[in-house]
Amino acid sequence: MKGEKCDVVDIWQIxxxxxxxxxxxxxxxxxxxRFNELRRLIPEISxxxxxxxxxxxxxxxxxxxxxxxxxxxxxxxxxxxxxxxxENILQQLSNWIVKWNAHEKKKEPKTFPQMSKx
Amino acid sequence: MKGEKCDVVDIWQIxxxxxxxxxxxxxxxxxxxRFNELRRLIPEISxxxxxxxxxxxxxxxxxxxxxxxxxxxxxxxxxxxxxxxxENILQQLSNWIVKWNAHEKKKEPKTFPQMSKx
DNA sequence: CCGTATCCCCTCCGATACTG
DNA sequence: CAGTATCGGAGGGGATACGG
Numbered sequence: 001m002k003g004e005k006c007d008v009v010d011i012w013q014i015x016x017x018x019x020x021x022x023x024x025x026x027x028x029x030x031x032x033x034r035f036n037e038l039r040r041l042i043p044e045i046s047x048x049x050x051x052x053x054x055x056x057x058x059x060x061x062x063x064x065x066x067x068x069x070x071x072x073x074x075x076x077x078x079x080x081x082x083x084x085x086x087e088n089i090l091q092q093l094s095n096w097i098v099k100w101n102a103h104e105k106k107k108e109p110k111t112f113p114q115m116s117k118x
Numbered sequence: 119m120k121g122e123k124c125d126v127v128d129i130w131q132i133x134x135x136x137x138x139x140x141x142x143x144x145x146x147x148x149x150x151x152r153f154n155e156l157r158r159l160i161p162e163i164s165x166x167x168x169x170x171x172x173x174x175x176x177x178x179x180x181x182x183x184x185x186x187x188x189x190x191x192x193x194x195x196x197x198x199x200x201x202x203x204x205e206n207i208l209q210q211l212s213n214w215i216v217k218w219n220a221h222e223k224k225k226e227p228k229t230f231p232q233m234s235k236x
Numbered sequence: 237c238c239g240t241a242t243c244c245c246c247t248c249c250g251a252t253a254c255t256g
Numbered sequence: 257c258a259g260t261a262t263c264g265g266a267g268g269g270g271a272t273a274c275g276g
Contacts, residue, residue: 008139008208008211008212008215009139009140011215012133012134012139013134013136015130015134016130016131016133016134016135017134017268017269018131018268018269019269021127021130022127034238035237035238035239036238044270045270046269046270046271046272047238047239047240048239048240048241048269048270048271048272049269049270050239051238051239051240052268052269061218067238071237072237072238073237073238073239073276074237075237075238075239082218082221085214085217085218086214088210089207089210089211089214090126092206092207092210093126093207094126096203096204096207097125097126097129098125099203100179100200100203101125103200135248135249136248136249137249152257152258153257153258153259154257154258162250163250164249164250164251164252165258165259165260166249166250166251166259166261167248167249167250168259169258169259169260170248170249185258188257189257190257190258191256191257191258191259192257192258193257193258193259
């Protein structure tokens, strides 16, 4: 709870980018997934960005890329032990949000403009 | 672990922005902090951005803003119960990073350019 | 099938200057 | 002291088109 430099910030900025969480979530749910399969699971993402996110996540050691040199080529992505460990934390974050959303809703309606997305 | 709409994504995009975490961390450490005090604690942030982040965090119910109409005016920010609850999760995230950093370091040196910041 | 190359928009962020 | 107004640059993200 003190220094730890700022590695948290680094990973945070990657995970904070659009679609990162969606990707992890889908890999979590579906196990091993191919590139275009991911595109179908996340219809709004473009191949450009999907490719970027996958590269970043791979470089952070959060996903594994396996290439099968068949014809046509097949590429599969999956979570690493590291990111499976992360899943717990994300789950807690999710719980935290649900918990405090309920709170808020009761206390004050609050005028959030268009915070909802997707 | 399924739908929950995408509230996680919403808060994620806010927390993923630059300085958000620094601000929460400083409020966590120092309790109640004034605007310019925060600027001193986070020397690289501009007042423009600090102001933005504070507003976003307040709207998300993560910080409390208290205004004292003195002369000169005094404004104090502090964490809410909600964000104190969040602290735990952030701490776990921090632990997770440390844990797996150590792992990586042993297995493969890996050429991370300049991952350290701040 | 699995991406990269380009282009373009748009938001974020920082610097500076200015008000109550 | 605690911000807002404005502007400019940098980088993220999407659409399209193309290549291995």
